[in-house]
Amino acid sequence: MEHQHAPGEECPKCWAKVSTPLFCESCKAILPATANPSPFDALGVEPSYPIDAMALRKRLLTLSRQLHPDFHIHADTGTRALAERNTAELNAAFEILSDDFRRADWIVKSLAGPSESDERQMPSEFLAEVMEWNETVEDARDAPADSPARAELDPLATSLEEQRARVMSEISDRLVPLPEAHAPVLREVRRRLNAVRYIDRTLGEIAELRLADASSER
Amino acid sequence: MPFLELDVLNNPNNAILGIDLGTTNSVAAIWQDGRPTVLRPPGQNDGRIPSVLHFPEDGGIVVGRNARALATESPESSLFSVKRLMGRGLEDVRTDLDGIPFEGSETDSGLLQLEIRGKKYSPQELSARILHHVWQVAGAALGELAPLRAVITVPAYFDDAQRQATRDAARLAGLEVARIVNEPTAASLAYGLDQKNDGTVAVYDLGGGTFDVSILSIEEGVFRVLSTSGDTHLGGDDIDQTLVELALSELAGKADEATLADPAFRQGIRLSAEKCKIELSSRPESELHVVAPEHGIAWRRTIRRAELEERIAPLIQRTLDACRRAMADAKLQPSDIDEVVLVGGSTRVPAVRSQVQEFFGREPHTALDPDEVVALGAAVQGHVLSGGTRDMLLLDVTPLSLGIETMGGAVSKVIDRNSPIPTQVTEGYTTYADNQTGIDFNIVQGERELARDCRSLGTMKLSGIPPLPAGMARVAVRFSLDADGVLNVTAKEESTGTEASIDLAPMHGLTDPEVEQMLLDSYDHAQEDFDASRLANLRIEIGTMSRAVSSHLASAIGLDRDTVLDIEEAVAAAEKSATTSDVAAVQAARDELERATLPLAAALMDSVAKRALEGKTLDQV
Secondary structure, X not given: OOOOOOOOOEOOOOOOEOOEOOEOOOOOOEOXXXXXXXXXXXXXXXXXXXXXXXXXXXXXXXXXXXXOHXXXXXXXXXXXXXXXXXXXXXXXXXXXXXOHXXXXXXXXXXXOOOOOOOOOOOOHHHHHHHHHHXXXXXXXXXXXXXXXXXXXXXXXXXHHHHHHHHHHHHHHHHHOXXXXXXXXHHHHHHHHHHHHHHHHHXXXXXXXXXXXXXXXXX | OOOOOOOOOOOHHHOOEEEEOOOXXXXXXXXXXXXXXXXXXXXXXXXXXXXXXXXXXXXOOEEOXXXXXXXXXXXXXXXXXXXXXXXXXXXXXXXXHHOOOOEEEEOOOOOEEEEEOOEEEOHHHHHHHHHHHHXXXXXXXXXXXXXXXXXXXXXXXXXXXXXXXXXXXXXXXXXXXXXXXXXXXXXXXXXXXXXXXXXXXXXXXXXXXXXXXEEXXXXXXXXXXXXXXXXXXXXXXXXXXXXXXHHHHHHOOOOOHHHHHOHHHXXXXXXXXXXXHHHHOOOOEEEEEEEEHHHOEEEEEEEEHHHHHHHHHHHHHHHHHHXXXXXXXXXXXXXXXXXXXXXXXXXXXXXXXXXXXXXXXXXXXXXXOOOOHHHHHHHHHHHHHOOOOOOOEXXXXXXXXXXXXXXXXXXXXXXXXXXXXXXXXXXXXXXXXXXXXXXXXXXXXXXXXXXXXXXXXEEXXXXXXXXXXXXXXXXXXXXXXXXXXXXXXXXXXXXXXEEEEEEEOOOOOOOHHHHHHHHHHHHHXXXXXXXXXXXXXXXXXXXXXXXXXXXXXXXXXXXXXXXXXXXXXXXXXXXXXXXXXXXXXXXXXXXXXXXXXXXXXXXXXXXXXXXXXXXXXXXXX
């Protein structure tokens, strides 16, 4: 395994403390890519579930201004490849951290919590509820655009949005402060994340139906 | 330690050309004197270079304005809209081929080819001809050899195969691609340079053959694409097609079926449909003509603007569907958009403008020329890439999700659409049988759940896995999209550290050795091709000049008898010379004709039209 230049470590070129394993902001050196750095490390932010979205975006823009391959096109092949690779890592890290679900999912994985398939079993009451959602969506799908069956989608979407917000806040409660690795609470988080997957799938189907409606309305 | 930036600002050799390789027209631009400038052919105000190829009977290829001029009289040997064929297979382009007067076929590896005058050409080679011509025009405008490095734009919604085909076309044209940039994103750069305001911008780009919509956030010089959507088969060509269909249905009783199905005849109708459409953007009605004496057809029909609008309503609707999707993906409402920028010649259609305005609830920004803004943006990006500035940065996204086919034909998503690029994802795979040393993957792009409904990028063969019991191998496959949006795949067996090798056969594309072979072949035939093309161009110029002489000579006032005789002699000599194949002699005859007609051009300029004709030579009259 290559040596990781984690935040707080020294830059191998100028010995300044680095804030990200991708880049030394002091000597502007692009650091040798490390395999799968933590997204928090990549962006140089404190690992924590709550995140300041604006500060995160500013970090992305600041680091992109230094790392992006557009600014290294005249460098040697090795540096160019490194710029491309580290920008890819940066972008992938930003995608994880800027999304509440993906951020929680990454934290559970990194703390050796259960995986999605480990907690596949959902409570039967929840599954019964999911079947009801599916029925509402299927009925609406087969019905004409302005039918009562279609009108059922709006209250369903509202209730799913509320439910999602509630479950996400339960997840947040369990991830603040960050649990220890292997902590039992990670299992509770994973179960809730799996529930959110069900909610998101249904919300996605409703969104598709709405797009299709908007298209045929004229 | 101070950071040393390379001093490339004052080194013109590092300049990078911006090229908008369009379906109907292409445009070249470059950063000059602190701003992007369109490179116009000398003596022209119009920077658009028609993306048209013409194949004269006796060899050579004519490209651009001359090809466009010839297409009207001989549609059977002219080719339009090659871009629609890029990175596509025969089945994908069946309907496009109906209007193309050449036979299409496919090689064993799925590469599309057109047979033109006994020779087979891939869309990549044909686009390379256009790119080479655009590069020559750029050089003529600059008065020196144009840079060999270029930023080339593609529709944002282009998939991997279409992007690779564009990159290969540029290589075949002898150009080094500094970056492939999405058209709406390039346009936003030109817009941002113009406006310098932070905010959220929607770019609506309806070109000749493709539609894109991109939602961007502009923040302190960083142009970050939030989402993009579109259709790589929707544009001005389709608007023309609605009029072609109208003509064909009304001609049904008046012409025999063979005529109606004749691609050359259809191409002729398309040209007049295009003219009619353009006129309808500034007038309430226009005429659609179909005149084909060889088929005994002379048909005219008045088209009202409302009639065209009714026919194209479904097309505009499709663009608005894509806008809705882009807005949903960006999680924004139309009221969140600060500005709507219109790009592409088709946004001149009044119905398009009004419906876009209605959709976003605001008047679109129209200060920029919709035909030139993409090339200008490409030149801005060229300036950034040449090291000229760090004030601007484009952060773009991939338009389509990338996945691999799993057992049972479902798609397992690896990279989601609208992910910022470059990006990478590493997935772990294992073997199903003891001592299995290879794994095959079908890589697909698209949003559908089943692999057969998505577009396959080709099958990837992973080999070199060390022989291990089933399930013991740990193969980490790294999928990465580079800054051009093109896929690269690498793999490593983790328990032994063995690099597994990846062999990805491109679908409908060229392999690197094929591109190299084509380049070698083109060097071999370079002189031949060059002579044939030059001869064809000279003949066209002689034809244009002698037609101008015959229509203006009688009416020109103040020419003495000797001058008239001199002109007539030069015309006769040039026309005679044009039937031979001696390039040097034809060139001399053409130059002589130009010299002889100078007094005629001067006399015409003295006449009523003087002001309008200023600065033009006779062949531009």
